[in-house]
Amino acid sequence: MSKSVLELTPVQTVACCSPLTQEPLTLEAAERIAPLVKAIADPVRLRLLSLVASHEGGEACVCDLNDAFDLSQPTISHHLKVLHDVGLLDREKRGVWVYYRLNAAALVDVGSLLGGVTR
Amino acid sequence: MSKSVLELTPVQTVACCSPLTQEPLTLEAAERIAPLVKAIADPVRLRLLSLVASHEGGEACVCDLNDAFDLSQPTISHHLKVLHDVGLLDREKRGVWVYYRLNAAALVDVGSLLGGVTR
């Protein structure tokens, strides 16, 4: 676990909020949600998310992901960490390899918040 | 108009894309979408969006918005410009006042992209 159990990832704090268009976001709500949106607000991380999500079995090994970019391995590792820290990607180590898997509910929550679709 | 008619705002380029979870985003698609998400990835701008959207008549004067924040007027103006430049907020000057209005379709598009909801 990358965080204390007493500390919620941004993802765990979004589902509770009304869509943006319904009522003004409080300062606190906005500050809880922004880091999650910020995590997706990068072309590399958008592609990482979609690569993982659409990969066979719903998961992808870091080795697969590295090859898809013209970036160094530490850079990809950094972006994966950002996505993992906010709860959008789950991480599992199997042998030498590390597999990432999309937390789909999390992405849906953000989408609902923005689009105003209640479910 | 803040941009050439030949140049699309990020908002105008999102609707065409599959949800993230369906197929890998191309490099080009990711680079077109990221600026739009980046525009919402800030607590102040999230609150601005929700304030404008939920305001009476669906629009809000800058003077109203300034008062809702403990930030300088130029800072709010800057954030409004960011949201306007990507096409999320429409801008209309009436007399001395400037009114901003949400481009709701734009927000829905982003939400759909993330949540995977086709409509």
Place this chain on the structure above:
DNA sequence: CGTCTATATTGACAGATATCGATGCGTTGT
């Protein structure tokens, strides 16, 4: 014309972020 008022722009600065090379740390295989 001059002044007030609402908003935008500019310039400066501190803090955040993306990137890389070097290195560390487990795990596998010899």
Place this chain on the structure above:
DNA sequence: ACAACGCATCGATATCTGTCAATATAGACG
């Protein structure tokens, strides 16, 4: 035990971003 491999972390650096004070612009109103 050791070498090779996959991935994470560290430290450095360049660029980006949020913020403010100062200033510009543009409309309204005398």
